[in-house]
Amino acid sequence: MRFNEIEKEVKAAQKEADDFFRDAKEGRSNAGVGNEQHYKALGLKPDASQEDIKQKYRQLMKIVHPDRGGNAYLFVIVKEAYETLHEQAKAAV
Numbered sequence: 001m002r003f004n005e006i007e008k009e010v011k012a013a014q015k016e017a018d019d020f021f022r023d024a025k026e027g028r029s030n031a032g033v034g035n036e037q038h039y040k041a042l043g044l045k046p047d048a049s050q051e052d053i054k055q056k057y058r059q060l061m062k063i064v065h066p067d068r069g070g071n072a073y074l075f076v077i078v079k080e081a082y083e084t085l086h087e088q089a090k091a092a093v
Helices: 003-025 035-042 050-064 072-092
Strands: none
Touching: 003 035, 003 050, 003 072, 035 050, 035 072, 050 072
């Protein structure tokens, strides 16, 4: 995947996260973050496999990690999304 495509996905994920947190702050959202938002933060559809989730997480971390010049805000969102989905998959087994 080319850098421009990845950058577009990161920006789309940031917009989704910004919209979600703005709505939550204004009381227009559920109290917790649902799985749908976690998948959106990773730029995936809800039917993504665990392998797809892991690959996308690693790909995004190379871009958003603060030690690599990325954005700390996006880093936290991507990390939380991956950890939540990963833990749910482990608990389901």
